[in-house]
Amino acid sequence: MILAVLFWIFVAIVALQFAYYIVIFGKFSFVKAKKNNLKKIPISVIVCAKNEAENVTKYVPLLAQQNYPDFEIILIDDASSDATLDIFEAFEKEYSNVRLVKVANNEAFWGNKKFALTLGIKAATKEYLLFTDADCYPTSTNWIAEMSSHFTLQKTIVLGYGAYEKIPNSFLNKIIRFETLLTAVQYFSWARIGQPYMGIGRNMAYKKEEFFNVNGFIDHMKIRSGDDDLFINQAANRKNTTVCYTPESFTYSEPKKTFTDWFTQKRRHVSTSSYYKPFDKMQLGLFFLTQILSILLPIVLLSFQFQWIAVASLVAFRYVVAWISLGFGAAKLNEKDVLIWFPVLEIVLIFTQLNIFITNLFSKPVRWK
Template structure:
C-alpha cells in the first residue's frame, strides 16, 4: 500500500508540473501580456451578421451595429430562411440605410439548415476584402468595436481573434460558470495564438480577410458538420504568421448567456462535437490539459483520503491553486471577468465533471445544431 501511495504522490507531482507548464508558460503568454495599444486603420470592412429566427434580438441590438464610429463600412445582413419576422426587419433596415446589404437565403435541400451555406453566400456578397463577424444575438461593447478589431490587421496578419463575452446576471451561479468557462476558453485560444499555434476563434467576434476564406475553400472541407463555422475554419486557416488577437475592452462583444443548465449543456455538446476534427496537435494539447485537471483532482482526493504525507500533498495542492489562480486572475482582469475568480476552485471541479458528462452523452447521441 505504501508503494502505491508513493507512486500516487509522484504522479501528483508530475501532473502538477504539467499544470504549471500550461498555466504559467503557455497561458501566461496571454495572462501576463502587456495591454494592447492598437494602431487604428481605415480599412474597407464588411460586418457580417447571420440570423435565423432572431427577430427579438435584432430589435434590441441592430442600432449598435448601425451606429459604429467608423468612417465607412458595409453591414451584410443574412436571413437564413427565418420563419419569424427576421427577413421583414432586415428588409426595412436595408431600405433605410445605403450601407446595408441584405442576403436572403432560402432552404436548400443539399444544405438544409446549414449556417455555413448561408455564411458562404454572405461572404461572397460582401463587397469589401476585410470581413468582421458577429452573431445576431450579440452586441458590440462600444461604438469603436470595428475600429478596435480592424486595428490588429497588418500586411501579414490577416486573421483577428476577438473576445465574445456574456452578460452578467446577478445572483446566478450558472452565469458565473458560463462566464468562467468562456474566460478559460479565451485564455487558451489567445495564449496559443500568441505562442504561434492558433487553433480556434468564436463567431461572436472574429475577423479575417476574404482571401483567407477562399484560400482554404471556405467551409467545404467540413460543410457536412453543422457547427464549426468559426473554430473549424480557424483551425484550418490560422497560422502563427497570419493570426493576431484583440483583447482591448472596446473590441469585445456581448450576448445573453443561457439561463437554464440544460440549454447550456446542449450548447457545450455542440461546441465539443467539433473538437474531434481539430488538427492532431490541437487535440493533444486540449486533451492533455483536461486530463491533467482531472488527474490532479483525483490524485489529490485519494492521497488526502488516506492521509498519506498530508503536509506534502496539501503543499502541492496550495502551490498549484496559487499559480493557477494568478494566471487566470490576470487573464480575468484583461477580459473584465474578475468576479468569477472568487469561485474558481468550485467552478473548475464542476466543469471537469460537466465535461466528462458532455463527452459521454455525445457518444450515445448527436447534439442539435443551427436552428
C-alpha cells in the same frame, strides 16, 4: 507502492499544470494589451440570422451606429420562419450601408449555417470581414475600429473576445462566464505562441482571401457547427493570426438561463473540437486530463494520509498558480468577479465537461436552428 506511484504521478500533473498556467497561458495573462494605431480599412460586418427577430431588432442598430468611416453590414437571413426577413428588409431601407442576403431552403444544405455564411461572404464588397452573431452586440461604438486596427499586411486573421452578460446572484451565470474566460485564455495564449487553434463567431475577423485560400468551409461543410473554430483551425497559422482583447473590442451575448440549455450548447461546441488538428486535440485533452487528475489524485492520497503535507502543499501551490494566471487574464477581460469562486467553478466545469463527453458518445447534439 501504489500510493507512492500515485504520488509521483500527482507531482508530474502539478508540473504540467504549472507549465500550462504560467508558461503557456502566461503568454496572454502576463502581457499588456497592445493598442494599435487606428486604420481606415474598408470592412464588411457579417451577421447571419435564423429566426432571430427579437435580437436583430435590438442589435443591428447598434452595429449601424459604429464610429468607423468605411463599413457595410451584410445581413444574412437563413430561411427564417419568423419576422427576421421583414426586419432585415426594413433595415436595408433605413440604412444605406446595409445589404441583405436572402437564403432559401436548400435540401442539400438545409439548416447549415456555413452555406448561408458562404453566400454572405461572397456578397460582401469589402476585402476585410468582421463577424458577429445575431444575438450579440458590441461593447462600444469603436468595436470595428479596435478589431480592424490589428490587421497588417501579414496579420489577416484577428481573434476577438465574445463575453456573456453578467446576471447577479446566478451561479449558472458564473459557470458560463468562467468557462468562457478559460476558453479565451487558452485560445488567445496559443495564438500568441504561434499555434492558433480556434476562434469564436461572436467576434472574429479575417481577410476574404483567407476564406478562399482554404476553399471556404468545404472541407467541413457536412459538420453543421464549426463555421468559426473549424475554419480558424484550418486557416490560421503563426504568420497570419493575431489577437485583439482591448475592452472596446468585446462583444456581449445574453447567456443561457437554464443548465439544460447551456449543457446543450456546450455539447455542440465539444463535438466540434473532435475535428481539430491532432496537436490541438492533444494539448486540449492533456490540459483536461491534468485538471481532473489534479482533483482526483489528492483525494485518494489524502484519504490514506500518504505524504499528506506534501500533497496538501502541492494542491495549494497548484491553486495559487492557476489563480494568479487566470486572475491576470480575467482582469484583461473584465471577468475578475468569477475568480472569487474559482475552486468551486473549476470542479463543476470539469465534471460537466466529462458528462458532456460521455453524453456525446451515445447521441449527437442538436445543430443550427
